């Protein structure tokens with residue numbers, strides 16, 4: 546197999562998909578390295594969410610190659626298999642269990658991974674507890690662990706859901722517009738939080754908030770009309786005339 550594939554956590558080559566004749570992805574190619582945190586930007590309708598749909602098996606590409614973890618052909622897997630392989634996805638709207646505590650939400654997520662159907666008779670091991678404590682610290686919710694999820698701020702609910710995904714130990718975490726609706730303080734904290742998470746796994750984050758993207762300080766890929774318009778540092782990408790014309794200057 547091509548070294549470009551074997552050395553990557555995520556490899557897309559020449560991926561296209563059309564909906565009723567409209568090309569949402571148009572020969573999209575990009576590669577994410579193991580342990581990388583990658584930011585994706587681009588105008589509405591550029592295909593950012595569709596790209597995540599392709600990676601997670603929600604949408605099948607019409608053409609192109611999609612490989613995960615150096616060898617796994619994702620175009621041959623269904624959504625459940627892809628989740629099982631270690632790809633976690635955070636959708637825009639948080640879906641935490643509001644009537645459960647923060648701790649219980651994380652405990653449920655941990656048991657879901659284990660496939661325990663009923664948590665009623667299952668006792669957490671010391672190791673499980675340590676893992677939950679660790680996740681609480683990562684998602685900045687240690688002080689809120691006994692509070693009902695319903696009482697968290699919008700931003701904290703987003704963090705809790707990221708924590709629930711971490712309980713599944715994904716190798717790759719996909720996060721779509723995490724800071725929409727967050728306060729400025731929560732937005733800056735989210736950049737730090739994702740950088741912490743990327744120390745132990747790969748993360749791909751889609752965002753429109755350019756301040757947040759700048760805070761991340763990582764390689765940026767700008768999509769437009771279903772393909773890569775520019776890629777590189779935030780300064781390189783934001784000075785690209787095509788990016789200014791198609792996105793930033795709008």
Ligand SMILES: Nc1ncnc2c1ncn2[C@@H]1O[C@H](COP(=O)(O)OP(=O)(O)OP(=O)(O)O)[C@@H](O)[C@H]1O
Pocket residue numbers: 564569587588589590591592593594595596
């Ligand atoms: N399942 C689908 N059926 C039909 N059209 C779709 C489907 N999914 C996406 N599209 C279309 O594909 C295009 C790309 O949409 P996509 O949601 O990927 O854009 P995006 O870059 O995530 O935009 P935004 O920044 O607004 O979230 C849009 O024109 C959208 O309407």
Ligand SMILES: [Mg+2]
Pocket residue numbers: 593594595721
């Ligand atoms: Mg989108």
